[in-house]
Amino acid sequence: MSGADIREFSRPMTGPALVPLIDAIEAGEKPVVAAIEGMALGGGLELALGCHYRIAHSKAQLGLPEVTLGLIPAAGGTQRLPRLIGFPAALDMIITGRRVSAGDALKLGIVDQVTERNAGEVAVAFARSVVDCPLVSRRLSTWPPLCPADLDNILQMALARAWQRGRGALAPVACVQAVQAARLPYSQGMQQEQKLMSMLFASPQARALQYCFFSQRAVGKWSMPNGACWDNSTARPIRKAAVIGLGTMGRGIAVCLVLAGIPVIAMETDEKQLEAARRVVMALLEKEVQKLAVGLHLGLIHFTLEQRYLREVDLVIEAVFEDLALKKQLFAELSSVCHPDTLLCTNTSQLDVDQLATATSRPDLVVGMHFFAPANKIKLLEVVFTSRSSPEAVATAMQLGKWLGKVSVAVANCPGFVGNRMLRPYVEQAGFLLEEGATPEQVDSALEHFGLAMGVFRMSDLSGLDVGWRVRKAAGLTGPGVPQGQLLQTQQGYRYSPLADLICQKGRLGQKTGCGWYLYEGPGGHMARPDPWVHAFLEEYRRVHGLQPRSIGQQEVLERCLFALINEGFRVLEDRIVMDPVALDVIYVLGYGWPAHTGGPMYYAGEVGLPRVLGRLEYYQRVHPDIPHLRPSALLRQLVAKGSPPIHKWMWHIEEGSSRL
Numbered sequence: 001m002s003g004a005d006i007r008e009f010s011r012p013m014t015g016p017a018l019v020p021l022i023d024a025i026e027a028g029e030k031p032v033v034a035a036i037e038g039m040a041l042g043g044g045l046e047l048a049l050g051c052h053y054r055i056a057h058s059k060a061q062l063g064l065p066e067v068t069l070g071l072i073p074a075a076g077g078t079q080r081l082p083r084l085i086g087f088p089a090a091l092d093m094i095i096t097g098r099r100v101s102a103g104d105a106l107k108l109g110i111v112d113q114v115t116e117r118n119a120g121e122v123a124v125a126f127a128r129s130v131v132d133c134p135l136v137s138r139r140l141s142t143w144p145p146l147c148p149a150d151l152d153n154i155l156q157m158a159l160a161r162a163w164q165r166g167r168g169a170l171a172p173v174a175c176v177q178a179v180q181a182a183r184l185p186y187s188q189g190m191q192q193e194q195k196l197m198s199m200l201f202a203s204p205q206a207r208a209l210q211y212c213f214f215s216q217r218a219v220g221k222w223s224m225p226n227g228a229c230w231d232n233s234t235a236r237p238i239r240k241a242a243v244i245g246l247g248t249m250g251r252g253i254a255v256c257l258v259l260a261g262i263p264v265i266a267m268e269t270d271e272k273q274l275e276a277a278r279r280v281v282m283a284l285l286e287k288e289v290q291k292l293a294v295g296l297h298l299g300l301i302h303f304t305l306e307q308r309y310l311r312e313v314d315l316v317i318e319a320v321f322e323d324l325a326l327k328k329q330l331f332a333e334l335s336s337v338c339h340p341d342t343l344l345c346t347n348t349s350q351l352d353v354d355q356l357a358t359a360t361s362r363p364d365l366v367v368g369m370h371f372f373a374p375a376n377k378i379k380l381l382e383v384v385f386t387s388r389s390s391p392e393a394v395a396t397a398m399q400l401g402k403w404l405g406k407v408s409v410a411v412a413n414c415p416g417f418v419g420n421r422m423l424r425p426y427v428e429q430a431g432f433l434l435e436e437g438a439t440p441e442q443v444d445s446a447l448e449h450f451g452l453a454m455g456v457f458r459m460s461d462l463s464g465l466d467v468g469w470r471v472r473k474a475a476g477l478t479g480p481g482v483p484q485g486q487l488l489q490t491q492q493g494y495r496y497s498p499l500a501d502l503i504c505q506k507g508r509l510g511q512k513t514g515c516g517w518y519l520y521e522g523p524g525g526h527m528a529r530p531d532p533w534v535h536a537f538l539e540e541y542r543r544v545h546g547l548q549p550r551s552i553g554q555q556e557v558l559e560r561c562l563f564a565l566i567n568e569g570f571r572v573l574e575d576r577i578v579m580d581p582v583a584l585d586v587i588y589v590l591g592y593g594w595p596a597h598t599g600g601p602m603y604y605a606g607e608v609g610l611p612r613v614l615g616r617l618e619y620y621q622r623v624h625p626d627i628p629h630l631r632p633s634a635l636l637r638q639l640v641a642k643g644s645p646p647i648h649k650w651m652w653h654i655e656e657g658s659s660r661l
């Protein structure tokens, strides 16, 4: 049972109230045994906690995921679970919303028995065996709370962890407060639980998180401009796959495939790189085997230097060095080496998938599968289709993503696809703010205070400043033939900040070199500290170029960076790169650390108010007429003119607009 019907949250709840129902079961004189066959989540687990005994099938999963919906368990879970398994374990489950396996639930004491047989049948037999046993000790709400001596410290640490998990998110903090009330008598604790739930239930954050829940499922119902979509396209079975290029991304992708039980040919051209990859991949798999406690055939993966093994695979994912010529050459080779029906996928994050398709004899079987680092952790997968990609190829890549535990989002091929395309104006504004007087830490703290997992400069240092540098060189924006560091340098007619290029030229590439926008404890360090060298560098740059620094507030940082990103999102919709704005929100929440409790960039724009977003962009565009990314998109203007319809109606206006053309 997956808990309360989330769809009911936006309308009056129907059916019997759960709390009195569970209390009545618990108080009853007949032993009630919960049989947990599949999922016991949220209200489902809370109902089971009100029963006197719990039997779970070995494949069952249990959890209280309410926090992921901006809520708290509100049918006694915050009061019964700490009594049953203690405060630390209960806090961990409730603050994270994570699911536990039946085996772990047995170890924790949540269930009384785990069975490989039909849980219902076992529960009936169990009920018969306890029919004469007294129930008084089985009523959790009557148990005294198990208050450890250091409970205050445990709660303080839980509060700090709750805050760290989602800066600005209300629900994790409320979870701690509700569990804290389990030190009181049950009825008083329940009053606190209900009070906190009432505060959260109608909150904008709860609505935003529930929007995220449904959005991540809606993107599975993908469609393409040519009318192909999820329910008229058939995915092919993937009996064996290959990963070519075993750098960081290739290794993560190979791990994903093996964990999904798909045999993998892991291929490199360099012996040393192959051996290094073998060691890393096998270590990652060993770790997953221990963590997941599942049987895994490590023999599923075969490391090789030889292309001949590629003949037997159904799908190839290349993750070689991000160089177009190299990838085109590889795709041309794959055309002749692989079986004619083999899908050829690229993990490129920036390069033109259409050009790769052209390099093959099967452009219809070429799609992008853009994983996000670390590939075996980040749930997002951008499936990039070209105008020639067949619906079957897209359906297969989307399906494979799901098998790998990813949320696959189908996007049309364009520079940067969706995530990186929207990121460009965001990063660009951050650079301009440095020129105008801000420091990297001022910009980052404003963005992180908003809730982003990492500010733009910390994120750049993590991924490596040379990544963006290579892209700008390829775009002809910088490099040996391009004049460097001139006043508000214009490139291709628009304002361009050379700051990142100048930093890279100094060999400051971020964490990997021990310095970038920040200073680290050494190459590979992670502790970002403000760097006096960067401050002096910025002051000198402004002096040389006659730039009068000014104090820049958090509001301007957020508006310039986030609204520029949102504006590009509207352009992505105008260009029909995706067919639904929820796709942009899913991409940013899952792939770029956008705070889920605000719904995602496009949902957030609706919450802020489209007229305000438009007005602020118009203001900044007047102040900075040489920055086209600040020019409000036509769709944003159109939506405001139409009275700012809700997000699920935006695409209708695009259809309406394009049908008028």
Ligand SMILES: CCC[C@H](O)CC(=O)SCCNC(=O)CCNC(=O)[C@H](O)C(C)(C)COP(=O)([O-])OP(=O)([O-])OC[C@H]1O[C@@H](n2cnc3c(N)ncnc32)[C@H](O)[C@@H]1OP(=O)([O-])[O-]
Pocket: 002, 003, 004, 005, 006, 007, 018, 039, 041, 042, 043, 044, 046, 065, 066, 069, 072, 073, 074, 075, 214, 217, 218
């Ligand atoms: C009084 C308060 C009591 C309590 O404390 C509050 C709660 O219980 S709060 C609730 C706490 N419970 C949770 O937070 C559990 C939320 N659910 C999940 O975590 C996963 O769905 C689950 C793990 C159950 C299955 O994963 P999977 O196998 O990958 O499958 P899937 O995920 O693709 O879902 C298939 C379809 O079912 C839909 N749907 C699913 N659950 C719900 C729901 N509760 N409601 C409505 N719909 C739901 C889902 O939208 C999708 O619809 P569609 O139209 O086909 O796209």
